[in-house]
Amino acid sequence: MNGPLIPGIPGGPIPAPTTRPPRSAEPCTLVILGASGDLAHRKLVPALYNLAVDGALPSPFGVVGFSRTPYTDDAFRAELLESVSEHSRRRPLDRAVWDRFAKSVSYCAGDFSKRESYEQLRRCLEASEKATGTGGNRILYLATPPSVFPVILENLAASKLLTKTSAPWTRVVVEKPFGHDLASAQSLNRVVHGACDERQVYRIDHYLGKETVQNILALRFANSIFEPLLSRHFVDHVQITVAEELGVEGRGAYYEEAGVLRDMVQNHMMQLLTLTAMEPPVAFEADAVRDEKVKVLRAVCPIEPDEVGRSTVRGQYREGTIGGKPVPGYREEEGVARDSMTSTFVALSLRVESWRWAGVPFYLRTGKRLGRRLTEIAIHFRAVPHPLFGRGQDERPNVLILRIQPDEGIAIRFAAKVPGEAMQLREVTFDFRYGASFGEQPPEAYERLLLDCMLGDATLFTREDEVEASWKLMDPILQGWRDHPHVAPYEAGGWGPDEADELLARDGRVWRKP
Numbered sequence: 001m002n003g004p005l006i007p008g009i010p011g012g013p014i015p016a017p018t019t020r021p022p023r024s025a026e027p028c029t030l031v032i033l034g035a036s037g038d039l040a041h042r043k044l045v046p047a048l049y050n051l052a053v054d055g056a057l058p059s060p061f062g063v064v065g066f067s068r069t070p071y072t073d074d075a076f077r078a079e080l081l082e083s084v085s086e087h088s089r090r091r092p093l094d095r096a097v098w099d100r101f102a103k104s105v106s107y108c109a110g111d112f113s114k115r116e117s118y119e120q121l122r123r124c125l126e127a128s129e130k131a132t133g134t135g136g137n138r139i140l141y142l143a144t145p146p147s148v149f150p151v152i153l154e155n156l157a158a159s160k161l162l163t164k165t166s167a168p169w170t171r172v173v174v175e176k177p178f179g180h181d182l183a184s185a186q187s188l189n190r191v192v193h194g195a196c197d198e199r200q201v202y203r204i205d206h207y208l209g210k211e212t213v214q215n216i217l218a219l220r221f222a223n224s225i226f227e228p229l230l231s232r233h234f235v236d237h238v239q240i241t242v243a244e245e246l247g248v249e250g251r252g253a254y255y256e257e258a259g260v261l262r263d264m265v266q267n268h269m270m271q272l273l274t275l276t277a278m279e280p281p282v283a284f285e286a287d288a289v290r291d292e293k294v295k296v297l298r299a300v301c302p303i304e305p306d307e308v309g310r311s312t313v314r315g316q317y318r319e320g321t322i323g324g325k326p327v328p329g330y331r332e333e334e335g336v337a338r339d340s341m342t343s344t345f346v347a348l349s350l351r352v353e354s355w356r357w358a359g360v361p362f363y364l365r366t367g368k369r370l371g372r373r374l375t376e377i378a379i380h381f382r383a384v385p386h387p388l389f390g391r392g393q394d395e396r397p398n399v400l401i402l403r404i405q406p407d408e409g410i411a412i413r414f415a416a417k418v419p420g421e422a423m424q425l426r427e428v429t430f431d432f433r434y435g436a437s438f439g440e441q442p443p444e445a446y447e448r449l450l451l452d453c454m455l456g457d458a459t460l461f462t463r464e465d466e467v468e469a470s471w472k473l474m475d476p477i478l479q480g481w482r483d484h485p486h487v488a489p490y491e492a493g494g495w496g497p498d499e500a501d502e503l504l505a506r507d508g509r510v511w512r513k514p
Ligand code: BG6
Pocket: 176, 244, 246, 263, 264
């Protein structure tokens, strides 16, 4: 169907807009279960405050905090004020906005495992709804350690705070990690579905809230020049890197249980992989997008337990130097066993056996305490079929780099002639930088995701089958790692163990220099 004609330009159709028009969210109350925790203080409440600054919160709106620590409403608000002052991307704090927002916040102390606490929560929630006038729409945000997700969901269902209703609506947000293997993810899905319908569930992966992660879709499906090249016909291989300078940051006990595969690969890296490899969805709408992502996960060849030696590399950081400062090794971190075999680095070689990607390896690497913070997807194209300009000159193939963070942007590496009489070539870069082109600070991932949940848009949340398909790929690797324990040490501040280089060298390739 043609769009309207541009006046004065014969036959020039203007394509229909590709983005959805801004929508406003219906009044609702957000219940934060785990309100005294780190996530609520560092991410959720600062994100709500930033939405308030933008005038993007529904009106009216309410927040009810629920956790074990006893607070009065005022003491809870005072603590939140400190956290927002420290963690909001907008400083200094706008006192008038905060005061208006704080009026909608109340607190209820309770024990997640006790039924009577949920009766207490109901009373607090009803009192808040009466005071704010939100009319009964509710978001229940599970911002607690994952071990209590099942008991919370069961109690919410038993006390009828979570039912299969749609008017007024109740939505439930579940933080990552969603399960620690396939069986536990399936069991958690059963608990969730015992309490509510899938369309009420919002499983968070904060990578999907990042502007530059969403920009992968814009680059691929709002431009006609890249997409035709992204297939086995032109792409040699893809490298996805998520490098962190940070260590385990006081979360040693959690990390010992999780390790890098559960902490980063099952969720964030699989999101980057699926968005890079998926087919165009029929619409930019929750199920259409998620259907295509699930197809990618189903097309990934599982790495079987006896293949882990060939297709995976594990590492664990030892002491070293980052940014000129000495940092301890993983085994010296608090909460970590002195003989721990937990991996803090992994490199994987994956195959996506689909019509588009058959034969194109996807190499993934992620680790803590690496040389610098960097998340990028580098699509390496095939070399030209016939070298015209002399050996070594045109053998460096083109690379399309999607930089997720920091220095968010897109770059293309290509060969150009060096000025002068000789036909000498050198690699140069086309560089698009988000900050320079749009000049504004992008919203934080949690701002986008909280707002989408209020709007009832689940496009950027993980569906039941997606989370299970991803665990199906992790389980055999975890099994193989248990059967063949081997974790190579690497120095903090480096780029992981040498074996990670060998993984690519075997295929005649090298990691991009960060
Ligand atoms: C979290 C992991 O999900 O993602 C952390 O649990 C990790 O270990 C963090 O540091 C990375 O997120 P970001 O947004 O800093 O890349």
